[in-house]
Amino acid sequence: MKARVHVMLKNGVLDPQGEAVRHALGAMGFDKVEGVRQGKVIDLELAEGASEADVTAMCEKLLANTVIESYSIEMQG
Amino acid sequence: MKAAVIVFPGSNCDRDLAVAFERAGFDVSMVWHKDSDLPEGVDIVGVPGGFSYGDYLRCGAIAAQSPIVKAVQAHTARGGYAMGICNGFQILTETGILPGALLRNAGLKYICKTVGLQIATSDSAFTEGYNAGDVIGIPIAHHDGNYFADEETVAMLHDQDRVAFTYADNPNGSIADIAGVLSENRRVLGMMPHPERAADAGHGGTDGVALFRALAGVLTPA
Numbered sequence: 001m002k003a004r005v006h007v008m009l010k011n012g013v014l015d016p017q018g019e020a021v022r023h024a025l026g027a028m029g030f031d032k033v034e035g036v037r038q039g040k041v042i043d044l045e046l047a048e049g050a051s052e053a054d055v056t057a058m059c060e061k062l063l064a065n066t067v068i069e070s071y072s073i074e075m076q077g
Numbered sequence: 078m079k080a081a082v083i084v085f086p087g088s089n090c091d092r093d094l095a096v097a098f099e100r101a102g103f104d105v106s107m108v109w110h111k112d113s114d115l116p117e118g119v120d121i122v123g124v125p126g127g128f129s130y131g132d133y134l135r136c137g138a139i140a141a142q143s144p145i146v147k148a149v150q151a152h153t154a155r156g157g158y159a160m161g162i163c164n165g166f167q168i169l170t171e172t173g174i175l176p177g178a179l180l181r182n183a184g185l186k187y188i189c190k191t192v193g194l195q196i197a198t199s200d201s202a203f204t205e206g207y208n209a210g211d212v213i214g215i216p217i218a219h220h221d222g223n224y225f226a227d228e229e230t231v232a233m234l235h236d237q238d239r240v241a242f243t244y245a246d247n248p249n250g251s252i253a254d255i256a257g258v259l260s261e262n263r264r265v266l267g268m269m270p271h272p273e274r275a276a277d278a279g280h281g282g283t284d285g286v287a288l289f290r291a292l293a294g295v296l297t298p299a
Contacts, residue, residue, distance in 0.1 A: 009180075013225060014250065016181050062142060065135055065171065067178040068225055 001046050002076040003055045007064045008039035078103045078296050082123045085110045085140050090126035090162065090273060097273040098123065101289035113144040120296045121158040122149050124165030126271060136179060136221045137167030146172060158296065159265045160203065163219055166267035175258055175267045177226035183250025187220040191282065193245030194256055194270055198238045201259055203266045206291030212245050213284035215270040222269040224251035234258055241266055
C-alpha cells in the first residue's frame with residue numbers, strides 16, 4: 001500500500017521560493033497569478049497493515065516541522 | 078573543562094569550533110554522530126555548522142534524529158550547556174531544544190559576509206563577556222538562516238530576555254532581527270553567525286573570542 005504526504009509552509013509563514021516563482025511567472029506574462037506557495041510531496045511505500053496513524057506519527061516526528069509546516073495525508077489502497 | 082564537538086557527515090565547521098574551544102582552555106573531544114554517548118564529564122557540547130546529511134528533507138532534520146543528538150538532548154535536559162552554530166542551530170531547533178525554525182533566506186541567496194551583531198543580553202554564560210547593546214562583527218554563511226517563530230513565541234523570548242543576538246542590519250528576513258536565542262535555563266545557545274570564524278587575527282576579526290572566554294570562565298571548576 002502507499003501513502004502520499006503533502007507538506008506545505010503554514011499560512012502566515014513567508015515562502016520566499018513561492019514568491020520568486022510568482023514573480024517569474026508574472027515576468028513571463030502570466031498576469032493572472034496572484035500567489036504561489038511551494039511545498040513537498042513525499043510518497044511512501046508501506047507494508048501491509050500500516051495505518052494512517054503510523055503516517056501521522058512519521059509526519060509529526062520527521063516529515064514535517066510543525067513549527068513552520070502543515071501536512072496532509074492521502075492513503076492510497 | 079571539557080567540550081565535545083559533534084561531527085556529522087557534512088559538518089564543516091567542527092575543527093574551527095574545536096580550535097576556538099581549545100584556545101579558551103577546554104579539552105576538546107570530537108564525537109561522531111553514530112556514537113550514542115557523550116564522553117564522561119562533558120561541560121559543554123558544541124553542535125557545529127555545515128550541511129549535515131546534505132540538508133536533505135530540511136536543514137538539520139535528519140541530524141536531529143541521530144543517536145548522538147539523543148545524548149545531547151539528555152545532556153541539556155539535565156541542565157548541561159550546549160551551543161549550536163549555523164547548521165547546529167538548525168539541528169537544535171529541529172530537536173525542539175530551542176524554539177522556532179530557520180527558513181530559507183528572504184532574498185533566496187546564500188549569504189557569506191561579516192555582519193554587525195548586536196548583543197541583546199549579557200545575561201548568559203555565552204554573552205557575559207560583552208555589554209548589552211554592543212555591536213560586534215561576526216561572519217554569517219548560510220542559505221537558511223531566516224529565523225521564524227510565531228508571535229507568541231517571539232513575545233515570550235523577549236519577555237524572558239532570551240534573545241541573545243540581533244542583526245544590526247537584518248540580512249535574511251529573520252523575525253524581529255533575531256540572530257541567536259537562549260533556552261529557558263539560559264544554558265543552551267543557538268545562533269546563525271559563526272563566532273568561531275572570528276576567533277583569530279588571521280580570520281580578519283576576533284570579536285568571537287569573548288564568547289568562548291566567558292564560557293570558559295563560567296565553566297572553570299571552582
